[in-house]
Amino acid sequence: MSGLEKIADNLAFGGRQQQWLHNSEALSCRMRFSVYLPPAAEHSKLPWLLWLSGLTCTDENFSHKAGAQRLAAELGVALVMPDTSPRGEGVADDSAYDLGQGAGFYVNAEREPWRGHYRMYDYVSQELPALLRRHFPLNGRCAIAGHSMGGHGALVCAIRRPQDYVSASAFSPICQPTQAPWGRKAFAAYLGNDETAWAEWDASLLLAERGCPLPLRVDIGLADAFLAEQLRPDALQQAARRGDTRLELHRHAGYDHSYYFVASFIDQHLRFHARHLLA
C-alpha cells in the first residue's frame, strides 16, 4: 500500500503546490515529496519535470526558492520534487552533510549500513514516477533536471534510461563524481572500494561510453566555489563530444552555486524542456 497522504496544499499561480507522504518500497521508509500542478491539471494530464535537489536539500528547497511555478503554470508543465535520501530514525546516517540522510546521491547502495534503504536511483527513476502517473494528472512525457548532486542524478538517470525522458538539464552538476571529493566519498561508502563499479554512476564516463540521444542542457556559474574540484564540467563536455551527444553547456560569469543562480535561469530551463515536453 502506498499510504499516500497529502500534508500541504497551497494555491500558487492558480495551480496547486502540494506536499505528500507515502510508503516507499524501494527505500523501505516513509518519504515526502512535493508537486506543483498548474491550473491546466484540472482538465487534463500534463507533461512534467522531475527535479532532483542537491546535498542537504529536501523537497522544499526548489519549491521555495527557484521561482519555477510562475512559468510552469503558464506553460502547463507540472513539477515534481522528491527528497534527496531516505529519512527517519531507522535509516542509517552520518554526521557529515555530504553522506547519509540528505545525501543519497541517486545511486543504489550496495554496502552496509546503507544498502537497506539507500536505493535513490530506483526510487526516483522507477517507483516515484509510477506512483505519480497512477495518482496524479501527469502524462507519460517527462523531463528531468537537478542541481549539484541532483544535477549529477538527473544526468545519470537520463543517460541510463533515455527512453524515460524527453530532455534533461542540470544546474551546477557534479559532472564526474568518480574524480571529485564529494563523489568519491559517497561512492566509496555506498558502492565500496572497487572503483570499476562506480563508472555506471558517473555522467561523464557513461556519456563517453553510451552517448545520449536526449537533448541535454547544463548551466554552470563561473564564480561557483565548487567548480574546478567538485563539478568538473569540462569532463562532461569532452564526453559529449566523444559520444556525439547534443549538449548545450552554458557558462555564466559571476554566478555561484546558490539557488539565486538556479532562480536566475530556471525560466530558460523550463522553456528548453517545454520545447520537448509539449512537442
Added chain:
Amino acid sequence: MSGLEKIADNLAFGGRQQQWLHNSEALSCRMRFSVYLPPAAEHSKLPWLLWLSGLTCTDENFSHKAGAQRLAAELGVALVMPDTSPRGEGVADDSAYDLGQGAGFYVNAEREPWRGHYRMYDYVSQELPALLRRHFPLNGRCAIAGHSMGGHGALVCAIRRPQDYVSASAFSPICQPTQAPWGRKAFAAYLGNDETAWAEWDASLLLAERGCPLPLRVDIGLADAFLAEQLRPDALQQAARRGDTRLELHRHAGYDHSYYFVASFIDQHLRFHARHLLA
C-alpha cells in the same frame, strides 16, 4: 559607527543579492538586513522598495521565497529587506512565536523588558533608510510593502509619514491590530494596557482619522486561516472610505497566508509601485 559589514553577495538576475550586518542605534544591537540591487545600480541611484516581513521571519524569507528579484531587475527597482525585530543574547525575548524576537510589530516599545531594544518603527522608518541612502546606490524615491505583521507595519509607516514614500502595499496585513489577538497581545506587552496609546499603531484607526495621500494596494487570500480573526480587511476598507483614501483592495479566492500567495502576486505589487517610483 555603523559597523557595516557585508556577509553575503550572490549574483541574481544580473544584479546583487546581498546580506549585511550593522550596529543599530535605535535597537541597540547588531542587525542583519538584505538588499537586492538590480543591474542598473552599477550606473545610477535607483528607487527602492522597503519590504517588511511577518511573524517569525528574518530578512531571508522574502529574499528566498517571493521571487521578486526577476522583475525588480527588469524594472530597475532595488529591494530592501530588514529583520523583524532586534536580535541577540542581550535582547529580551519570549518563548511564543508572536512576541519578542521575530515579532517586533514595527512599534516603539514603551514597557519593560522591551523598551531598551524594541524600537522597530524608528529603525525601519528612520535609521535604516538613512543608512541605506548613505551607503548604497539608492535615491530618495521609496515605496513600502509587507506581509502579515509586515503588512501592518508598511501601512502604519505609510499613514504616519506619507511624505517618506511614493506608494504602499500589503499582502494579508493585520489591518486592525487593536481588535486582533496577535495585535492585542503584542501591544499590551510593548505599549502597556492603556489602549488609547495603541491607536497610533493601528492602520485602520490611523486611516480613519488622518486619511492617506498615497496610493495603497492590499491583497488578501480568501482561504487565509487568519483572515477573519487576525487580519480584518473590512475595517481597513471602511476606514479608507471615511478618510477618502485611494485603496485598492483585492480579494483572491483560494489563496492562503503563505509566501506562495505573495509569490503569485508580487509582480503586480512591483508594477504598482514602479508606476509611482519611476514616475
